[in-house]
Amino acid sequence: MQDLSTATLSELVLKLQRPGVDMFEQQLLRGAITQRGVDAARELLNFIAQDAPLVEGLLRDTLKGIRDEPARERIRNELERRIEPNHEPPVRRVCMRLLGTHFPQATHVGARLLDFAASSATETRDMRMDALKATVKFLATATLGSRMVRLLDDADPSIVAEVLNALPAYQPVLEPRDVVGKLHALVSLGSTSEIKYTAIELLGRFGDIDAFERVCLQPLHHERERLAVQIMVGHLLSKPRNVLALAPKTFELLVKQLLEKMGYEGVEEQNKGSCDGGVDVTAWTxxxxxxxxxxxxxxxxxKRYSPSNLVGADVVRKMVDSLRAQGAARGVIITTSAFQPAALEFHRDHQYIELINGQQLQTQLDTYFEGTFRVGELAIKASRST
Incomplete structure (x- = not known):
């Protein structure tokens, strides 16, 4: 066999393409190519159009062995240049996949791929799909996730289905409110069956209990729809429930259960509309x-308040009156937000009233409900600000 170290890269690739080349020789030829590192990678890019599957494999193996960061950056720039529409489709596809696999932190490339995926007027469906699939290989960022969500409005069902399959990877970085509306639209606007089923399941990942209620308003005639709802409920039950999404009465019930777990006795919810003086729960200790x-x-x-709605001094003053009316020795005000400075100032002269803000409530919920409930990051931040 010819000394492989002196053969040109073109000669080595041609040898690999020969019919009947055995596995041993293949390994020798591949090794002779990949050990040339950066030089081989840059030259192999010119062979993609001739034999895309073979050259893609060679490029993958070669890139794995390149550790020098400046050299890797040069290769990445070469790959980026070849994903643009002025290059042949096989070349673009291979370079997209290589970028996602070997340069996942280059999220600006992922954004460019999503431009291609959204370009129904200039890109073929196959190219759009390849761009979407390659995007998933990049690190999931809020920017990529938001752009991915916008593709749920695409007219091509195959694009929408691919986006739905990709969305779970972006769950940690996306705001649920940015996704839930799109998913509800897919459930209710006559989408194809599989898209509808997947959208229902994803509502369990991104939505809250109200998402379940809204889905159940839709007619569910088929067994596959009911199965999707079961999967949705499984997702809802497996993640912490958002306390801010609870109805006020349900929040009171949660506080009642919390007090019982903390050791209070005779805990009772008070009926609204009676002369309860604004008291929601009574207990004994x-x-x-x-x-x-x-x-x-x-x-x-x-007080199940939004993070920006802080509890004022008037609420603490009302608690003083409630204590007298109820013949109680102690009062507790529990909120999901925080307390205004005036409320904290008034409280200094009324230490028999305990103020529990969102951060403190979260600590108690974590202790007694083992992470089942979340007050929400915004509520916690608001509490810290006071």
């Missing part, structure tokens, strides 16, 4: 006093 242990009444007010 035992305090050690000078004359010994004494069972005392505690009244609780629940």
């Amino acid at each position: 035992t305090e050690v006093r000078v004359n010994g242990p004494q069972r005392v009444k505690v009244v609780v007010q629940c």
Whole structure:
């Protein structure tokens, strides 16, 4: 056999293309190519159009062995140049895949691929699909995820289906509100069956309990639809529930259960509309006093507020009145947000009232419900600001 170290890369590729070349010789030829590193990679790019599958494999093996960052960057630039529409389709496809596999941190390339995926007027369906599939290989960022979500409006069902398959990878970086509306539209606007089923399942990943309620308003005639709803419910139950999405009455029930787990006795919700003085929950606890242990009444007010809606001093003043009216020794105000400075100032002279903000509530929920409920990052940040 010819000394492979002196053969040109073109000669080595031609030898690999010969019919009947055995496995041993293949390994020798591949090794002779990949060990040439950067030089081989740059030259192989010119052979893609001749034999895309063979050259793609050679490029993958060659890139694995290149560790020098400046050299890798030069190769990446060469690959980026060849994904543009002025190059042949096989060349573009191979370079897209190589970029996603070997340069996943180059998310600007992923954004460019999504431009191709969205270009129904200038790109073929196959090229759009290849661009989408290559994009998933890049690191999932909020920017890529948001652009991916916009493709759910595409007129081509195959594009929409591919986006739905890709969305779970972007769940950690996407705001649920940016996705849920699109998914609901796919469920209700006469989408193809598989798209509808997948959208229902994904609502369990991105939505909350209200997503389940909205889906159940749709007619579910087929067994596959009911199975999709079951998968959706499984996703909903497996992730922390958003306390801010609970109805106020349900939030009061959650507080009642929390107090019971904390050891309070005789915990009861109060019926709205009665003379409860704004009290949502009452409970009993035992305090050690000078004359010994004494069972005392505690009244609780629940404020399931958005992060920007801070509890004011008027709520704390009202609690003072509620304590007198209820004959209670202690009061607790629990909120998912935080307290205004005036409320904290008023509280300094009324230490028998306990103020629990969103951050403190989250700590208690984590302790007694093992991560089942989340107050939400925004609520926690608002609490820290006070």
